[in-house]
Amino acid sequence: MPATPRAAGPGPNVIGRASALLRAIGSRESGGATTSDLARATHLARPTAHRLLTALAEEGLVDRDVRSGAWSLGPELYLLGAMAAERYDITSVAQPILRDLARETGESAFLSARRGDETVCLAAEEGHFPLRSHVLHVGIRFPLGVASAGMVILANLGEREIADYLARVDLTPRWGPQHASAAIADRVAQIRLSGYAVNPGLLVEGSWGMGAAVFDTRGEPDWALSITGVESRFRPERRSGLGETLLAHAHRLTQLLRR
Numbered sequence: 409m410p411a412t413p414r415a416a417g418p419g420p421n422v423i424g425r426a427s428a429l430l431r432a433i434g435s436r437e438s439g440g441a442t443t444s445d446l447a448r449a450t451h452l453a454r455p456t457a458h459r460l461l462t463a464l465a466e467e468g469l470v471d472r473d474v475r476s477g478a479w480s481l482g483p484e485l486y487l488l489g490a491m492a493a494e495r496y497d498i499t500s501v502a503q504p505i506l507r508d509l510a511r512e513t514g515e516s517a518f519l520s521a522r523r524g525d526e527t528v529c530l531a532a533e534e535g536h537f538p539l540r541s542h543v544l545h546v547g548i549r550f551p552l553g554v555a556s557a558g559m560v561i562l563a564n565l566g567e568r569e570i571a572d573y574l575a576r577v578d579l580t581p582r583w584g585p586q587h588a589s590a591a592i593a594d595r596v597a598q599i600r601l602s603g604y605a606v607n608p609g610l611l612v613e614g615s616w617g618m619g620a621a622v623f624d625t626r627g628e629p630d631w632a633l634s635i636t637g638v639e640s641r642f643r644p645e646r647r648s649g650l651g652e653t654l655l656a657h658a659h660r661l662t663q664l665l666r667r
Contacts (some may be wrong), residue, residue: 425452426460433481435549440478499531501664506533509657513650515635518544520557522630527558543615544636553592554583556607556619557632563599564621564629586610604651609639616642618650620658625666633658
């Protein structure tokens with residue numbers, strides 16, 4: 409009889425822990441992650457993480473490289489994801505817009521989606537400018553309020569939802585004082601004036617980004633388009649033009665999705 413992760417704790421906790429491990433694996437670039445890395449990322453004891461990962465592997469949800477010991481997402485997740493994509497995937501609609509955005513700005517362009525209190529990068533298109541920022545990649549997750557996509561999605565939520573989020577989430581231990589609630593609230597106010605978000609190297613010095621929200625049929629900011637590049641490409645004299653371009657492409661994608 410296959411092992412199950414029940415020994416790790418009560419049912420809902422086990423599901424949450426297993427989901428956290430899957431998300432942590434999915435946020436890594438190709439090559440996977442070790443048990444110790446995943447335990448640290450999910451704040452689990454290493455034996456608990458190993459027990460859950462072993463159970464997930466028996467279900468085909470994760471794989472482990474026998475030589476490196478690194479975990480990666482498994483084939484069963486691919487099959488489940490392919491079925492879920494028929495309902496949730498918008499990358500086929502967004503990809504031509506990402507290509508246009510990258511071509512017109514010269515910067516790398518990204519599509520991110522909101523997943524609860526986080527954003528996850530779904531698709532990317534490289535620009536022609538030779539110097540690039542490598543902070544973003546497909547699969548990476550950030551909390552709302554972190555990176556340009558997370559900032560612009562947060563800014564377009566309702567006042568109550570923004571206030572509730574900032575009251576219960578403390579981003580400073582991991583992301584630094586520039587992500588304190590008061591600082592994020594100031595950026596939210598700026599985004600509401602301009603319509604787009606600017607990340608002035610808050611994650612990695614010299615790596616800038618800008619983002620614009622994409623809305624669903626209910627008017628909810630469920631996605632964001634963003635561009636990233638080196639600081640010299642985001643001088644004030646160029647920034648407003650980039651913002652207008654971002655907003656135009658985000659509006660175009662919103663209209664396509666509403667049809």
